[in-house]
Amino acid sequence: MAEGAPETGPETGPGTVAGAGRAVRRSPLGGFAPVAGERVRMAETPFLAQVDVRADPLGEAAAGLAAALGTPLPVRPGTYTGPVTGYPPCSVFWLGPDKWLVVGAEGGTPQEGGPPGGGAAAGGSGPPGGSGTLGGGAAAGGSGPSGGSGAPGESGLAARLRAAAGDGHAAVTDVSAQRTVIRLAGPAARDVLAHGCPLDLHPRVFGPGTCARSTLARADVLLAAGEDEEFQIFVRSSFAAYLWAWLLDAATEYLR
Amino acid sequence: MLLIPCPWCGPRDETEFHYGGQAHVAYPADPGALTDEEWARYLFFRDNPEGAFAERWSHAAGCRRWFNAVRDTATNRIHAVYRPGEPRPVTG
Amino acid sequence: MTRAAAGGRIDRSRVLRFRFDGRDLTGHPGDTLASALLAAGVRRVATSVRFGRPRGIFSAGPEEPNAIVQIEEPFPEPMLTATTVELYDGLVARGLSGRGRLADRPDPARYDAVHAHCDVLVVGAGPAGLSAARAAAADGARVIVADEQPEPGGVLLGLPGGVPPGSLAPPGAVPSGSLGLSGALPLVSGESAGPPGAEWAAATAAELSRLPEVRVLPRTTVVGHYDGNHLVAVERRTAHLGAAAPAWMARERVWRIRARRVVLATGAHERPIAFAGNDLPGVMLAGAARTYANRYAVLPGRRAVVFTTDDAAYAAALDLAGAGVRILAVADARPGPNGRWRERVREHGIEVLAGGVVAEARGTGEVTSVVTGDGREFEADLLLVSGGWNPVVHLFCQVGGTVRFDDGLQAFVPDTPPPAVEVAGAARGLTSLHDCLADGAAAGTRAAEALGGGGSRAGTGRPGTGRDRQAGGGSPERRGGVRRAADGAPQANGHALWLVPADDCSTHFVDLQRDVTVADIRRATGAGLRSVEHVKRHTTAGTAHDQGKTSGTLVPAIVAGELGVHVREVGVTSFRPPYTPVSFAALAGRDRGALHDPVRVTPMHGWHVERGAVFENAGQWKRPRYYPREGEDMAAAVLRECRAVRGGAGAMDVSTLGKIEVRGPDAAGFLDRLYTNLMGTLRPGSIRYGVMCRADGMVFDDGTVIRLAEDRFLATTTTGNAAAVLDWMEEWLQTEWPSLRVYCTSVTEQWATVALAGPAARDVLSGLAPRLAADAADFPFMTWRDTEVAGMPARVCRISFSGELAYEINVGAWHGPALWSAVLDTGRVTPYGTEAMHVLRAEKGYPIIGQDTDGTVTPADLGMEWMISKKKADFVGRRSLTRADTVRRDRRHLVGLLPEDPGLLIPEGTQLVEHERLPAPPVRSLGHVTSSYLGAGLGRTFALALVSGGRDRIGDRIFAVLDGGQAPVAVASPVLYDPEGARRDG
Numbered sequence A: 001m002a003e004g005a006p007e008t009g010p011e012t013g014p015g016t017v018a019g020a021g022r023a024v025r026r027s028p029l030g031g032f033a034p035v036a037g038e039r040v041r042m043a044e045t046p047f048l049a050q051v052d053v054r055a056d057p058l059g060e061a062a063a064g065l066a067a068a069l070g071t072p073l074p075v076r077p078g079t080y081t082g083p084v085t086g087y088p089p090c091s092v093f094w095l096g097p098d099k100w101l102v103v104g105a106e107g108g109t110p111q112e113g114g115p116p117g118g119g120a121a122a123g124g125s126g127p128p129g130g131s132g133t134l135g136g137g138a139a140a141g142g143s144g145p146s147g148g149s150g151a152p153g154e155s156g157l158a159a160r161l162r163a164a165a166g167d168g169h170a171a172v173t174d175v176s177a178q179r180t181v182i183r184l185a186g187p188a189a190r191d192v193l194a195h196g197c198p199l200d201l202h203p204r205v206f207g208p209g210t211c212a213r214s215t216l217a218r219a220d221v222l223l224a225a226g227e228d229e230e231f232q233i234f235v236r237s238s239f240a241a242y243l244w245a246w247l248l249d250a251a252t253e254y255l256r
Numbered sequence B: 001m002l003l004i005p006c007p008w009c010g011p012r013d014e015t016e017f018h019y020g021g022q023a024h025v026a027y028p029a030d031p032g033a034l035t036d037e038e039w040a041r042y043l044f045f046r047d048n049p050e051g052a053f054a055e056r057w058s059h060a061a062g063c064r065r066w067f068n069a070v071r072d073t074a075t076n077r078i079h080a081v082y083r084p085g086e087p088r089p090v091t092g
Numbered sequence C: 001m002t003r004a005a006a007g008g009r010i011d012r013s014r015v016l017r018f019r020f021d022g023r024d025l026t027g028h029p030g031d032t033l034a035s036a037l038l039a040a041g042v043r044r045v046a047t048s049v050r051f052g053r054p055r056g057i058f059s060a061g062p063e064e065p066n067a068i069v070q071i072e073e074p075f076p077e078p079m080l081t082a083t084t085v086e087l088y089d090g091l092v093a094r095g096l097s098g099r100g101r102l103a104d105r106p107d108p109a110r111y112d113a114v115h116a117h118c119d120v121l122v123v124g125a126g127p128a129g130l131s132a133a134r135a136a137a138a139d140g141a142r143v144i145v146a147d148e149q150p151e152p153g154g155v156l157l158g159l160p161g162g163v164p165p166g167s168l169a170p171p172g173a174v175p176s177g178s179l180g181l182s183g184a185l186p187l188v189s190g191e192s193a194g195p196p197g198a199e200w201a202a203a204t205a206a207e208l209s210r211l212p213e214v215r216v217l218p219r220t221t222v223v224g225h226y227d228g229n230h231l232v233a234v235e236r237r238t239a240h241l242g243a244a245a246p247a248w249m250a251r252e253r254v255w256r257i258r259a260r261r262v263v264l265a266t267g268a269h270e271r272p273i274a275f276a277g278n279d280l281p282g283v284m285l286a287g288a289a290r291t292y293a294n295r296y297a298v299l300p301g302r303r304a305v306v307f308t309t310d311d312a313a314y315a316a317a318l319d320l321a322g323a324g325v326r327i328l329a330v331a332d333a334r335p336g337p338n339g340r341w342r343e344r345v346r347e348h349g350i351e352v353l354a355g356g357v358v359a360e361a362r363g364t365g366e367v368t369s370v371v372t373g374d375g376r377e378f379e380a381d382l383l384l385v386s387g388g389w390n391p392v393v394h395l396f397c398q399v400g401g402t403v404r405f406d407d408g409l410q411a412f413v414p415d416t417p418p419p420a421v422e423v424a425g426a427a428r429g430l431t432s433l434h435d436c437l438a439d440g441a442a443a444g445t446r447a448a449e450a451l452g453g454g455g456s457r458a459g460t461g462r463p464g465t466g467r468d469r470q471a472g473g474g475s476p477e478r479r480g481g482v483r484r485a486a487d488g489a490p491q492a493n494g495h496a497l498w499l500v501p502a503d504d505c506s507t508h509f510v511d512l513q514r515d516v517t518v519a520d521i522r523r524a525t526g527a528g529l530r531s532v533e534h535v536k537r538h539t540t541a542g543t544a545h546d547q548g549k550t551s552g553t554l555v556p557a558i559v560a561g562e563l564g565v566h567v568r569e570v571g572v573t574s575f576r577p578p579y580t581p582v583s584f585a586a587l588a589g590r591d592r593g594a595l596h597d598p599v600r601v602t603p604m605h606g607w608h609v610e611r612g613a614v615f616e617n618a619g620q621w622k623r624p625r626y627y628p629r630e631g632e633d634m635a636a637a638v639l640r641e642c643r644a645v646r647g648g649a650g651a652m653d654v655s656t657l658g659k660i661e662v663r664g665p666d667a668a669g670f671l672d673r674l675y676t677n678l679m680g681t682l683r684p685g686s687i688r689y690g691v692m693c694r695a696d697g698m699v700f701d702d703g704t705v706i707r708l709a710e711d712r713f714l715a716t717t718t719t720g721n722a723a724a725v726l727d728w729m730e731e732w733l734q735t736e737w738p739s740l741r742v743y744c745t746s747v748t749e750q751w752a753t754v755a756l757a758g759p760a761a762r763d764v765l766s767g768l769a770p771r772l773a774a775d776a777a778d779f780p781f782m783t784w785r786d787t788e789v790a791g792m793p794a795r796v797c798r799i800s801f802s803g804e805l806a807y808e809i810n811v812g813a814w815h816g817p818a819l820w821s822a823v824l825d826t827g828r829v830t831p832y833g834t835e836a837m838h839v840l841r842a843e844k845g846y847p848i849i850g851q852d853t854d855g856t857v858t859p860a861d862l863g864m865e866w867m868i869s870k871k872k873a874d875f876v877g878r879r880s881l882t883r884a885d886t887v888r889r890d891r892r893h894l895v896g897l898l899p900e901d902p903g904l905l906i907p908e909g910t911q912l913v914e915h916e917r918l919p920a921p922p923v924r925s926l927g928h929v930t931s932s933y934l935g936a937g938l939g940r941t942f943a944l945a946l947v948s949g950g951r952d953r954i955g956d957r958i959f960a961v962l963d964g965g966q967a968p969v970a971v972a973s974p975v976l977y978d979p980e981g982a983r984r985d986g
Ligand SMILES: [Zn+2]
Pocket: B006, B007, B008, B009, B010, B059, B062, B063, B064, B065
């Protein structure tokens, strides 16, 4: 394991579980120190609300989602929209012709008015934040199927989007913890990515507003380009530590 | 390494794709009505031409869509890509 | 010493110390190991592999067949060519005899890789390549120029001029000098009309480097050219720095380049001629000698004879003469040598033997005299040979280009190019500098225009000049192929001369590295071989590190001569990547050690590490196999963990199981088509075990299906098949059943899952989830509940993989560590790993897909006929289950095995037979052991096995074939523990 990976795992143990509705959360890269070089900066953006949306882009559900989001679901391959305002701030990434990833500020619990963009604050190794209340949504005690369609503890964003999709055929699934986000920025960010990503990352080809699912090193990722040479790398949580170590290693020549 | 034009994402490296074998081999409407031999033909027999070949690919590490491609097995050139359900285009 | 007093592109102000074969020597920056050795007077560099003959330096580039060396310091590296090793201070090397030695310690250097994309990739920074790059870049195209040399210029670096490195000529000036490849106007030392070539090259490269979209890569060899203009290059970034190389910098970098257009400006290699003793140190390609004299200011000898079939060697002769080498004679095999060249050398007092050949190089250990065809013997220490030039078509052919034999050039030249590939300059047979410059510019312009850039590119060359002159140089009537008549004498129908006939051709070397001679080739053709590929394999010609760069045309030509056919009918052997050898370290790059393959971990991984879990790999996942306590070995730990589950409560991290949400009005019907049993009848709130088959009827995966709502299911998969099952579902939905309204979404890592198993599980769970009604009646087997566990929103499923009362608790993955700690902090739960899980499930006869199955096992083979729905019209694989082969009675069934010795643990994979004593082979195998354990619940060893007709053999005594003899085992039901299922409800 390259430097930067913690020797041990999360500092769980006796006392980390609070019995009364609050529990310690831990993101896949919690405990990994951010990297702040002149040419490369890297940090996890933990605990984002992420919702997988499947729908016919011309169907009723997509229309409902567009109305709620205040913008159509992007239909141009390899693009994303956002952040969308007038709704809990979120961005909508094209994943496929009937598949999008909606990413909002704070995932994990149904809560109103989470910190706008708070999840995108720099850092990523902050104290695990037990934010919001638990037990909302479908997480009623001891029940069987509630007839609702949420999962226990799912994000408020998911619930809202599901409501917006209405009765049309769609799948709105909370996947907030399925992936985490690594932000990679700086003038050498593209160079670091090019060590492991087969995409053409030239600014004319992969500029702000573009995104693509592809491979980075040996992990599948969703890569999105933002302003100021900043990239968001969405990676499956189980691969996050590997990818972090790989990125740190790939950045060796640019961190000098 | 092939550069495969995904009908949705555009040209991407072969490493992002899964190969799916011969295209236009439909799942039989009523397998139970087939003889063993007919079923075996569906299961085990595929063409292996030298030249243009319609085959299935999935953009597994990208948009995850299946599509068909006409590839020349001798030169590895891809002459056309099209979506499932569409007829095989005429290629030169 | 043989270093000239002045000149060359070396930095005389610095002295580099190195050691070769135990001798301490010196050289200068700008030297290769080969040039430094020649400068030091070292002529014997290596020893031939078959005959142990002394070998010297034959070329000045990557085509070198002879001078392979082992680097010892700073780090051992085998099989490098001395002609391509840049000299550095502290280099220690020795000559090799055919094979090197790998380092016995890990290479500490970094190696990495990078992806690159460009509009135009130009391979080679010689005159054609640089011209092409400049033309292509004129419109702002993204251009990469890759060149194997440390500085740009290619062949120009070996031309006269002697400008010091770094000198720049004004951009755009046309370089002077002759490539010496043809009968074009001869220009030699001191006759420059424009700036020296190297100066022009440096200026042009600098001009290119200033363009934002152009990248010039020196020390970068393009080694592979693949489909879709994907090219792989290796950049040598720090090797030339020796011990001073910074550790943080990748020593070599693999470039994976995707280019929209490619211009191959790869130049040409001079080829040798076969004659007696043509392998002695002192025999050297004429162009190489010229490069040593001009570029490195090294005189490779004092008294030289030149043996040539073309004009190139004349330029070499004049340059060497100018540098102080005495040229005794030029043996020009052509009956009518180029008059202008002949005049020129005669002015220098050099005799030209028209129609002359060299019959033999003589000497012991090195050349001391040269015998010409007319019987004259010249006392000489250097013999320059030029048998013509072969365009470097390796990359062109790798990617599917075809070649044709050009009678004018007497070489194989590019014919039909692959798509989006241009060939320029000497690589397609052009021989004058003027033509190469124009041709490169034209190729670069064509490449840029093909990209749709349009526009004119004035001043970048003369488009079209080169194209009209396919393989120019020399008129066909002046050149032609050689045909050997029956008497062995060369026929005078051309000037290509492959070999000088002799009765004894046992020292007429063709492949110097493999020690293959003309005699060897004659033996091969005499044995009936007619294909050049067969001759290659029979003789090994062309199979060494150099892949026959110098012998590649010689071999087919000699084969053709033997067979009495034209060489074009024989053709060339296949060109395969890599063009030059690539180290495994470079190919491995950063995929070493911890980064070799992704390590996937669950949210609770840190806890497992902290508590000293021993891990096992499940695909890319790291899963705790067991948690040894102080003094415990694996068997003891696993036994303790199993007993904890059977006797109290155990907890296991099962977060790795695949989880797929299947949603939509047709979800139930969709699952009914994929699983063998009915899922549509499952009630919301309930759970059902399911098995999936491939269309061939073989079990593909299994898992539980949870019905969340009428239109919503959660399907779980085995750890290893999570991605494959999702792919399987998507494939059917997209390609066969697009009308089904179903969406599938992976949520594998959305959830952290803890299995809580054992008679005490209900008590433990009730304590953690006070709001959950956990009684067996309220929360029956194979149902699920949403609740809170330890204050976290959770979904609890009552399922069991151990036969014990058990639950699987799912929480959002961020809460995984907290849930895990909460469960263990009850103090009543023992963590257990995959090994205990395997034992517990095996005692119950639950198969593990992929361990107890191998893609040849049907549900019925597993004893799961009950899983095959009779009510459904079809499911994937159903038709296959009634094929003659799948209804055989003697198919291998999953059964239990009880060794008669209850302490005997039979290794997994052990073969099973009917015989107590093995009869003579062939012995029929009854099957094999798929799982084998010491069972905590059973209190003895047991196994699962696939046994032919196994269910009809229950109670039989069969034998396990072990190293020490056969061990008797009893065939039993696979369900060995609690067959009544009494423990399921606690
Ligand atoms: Zn795609």
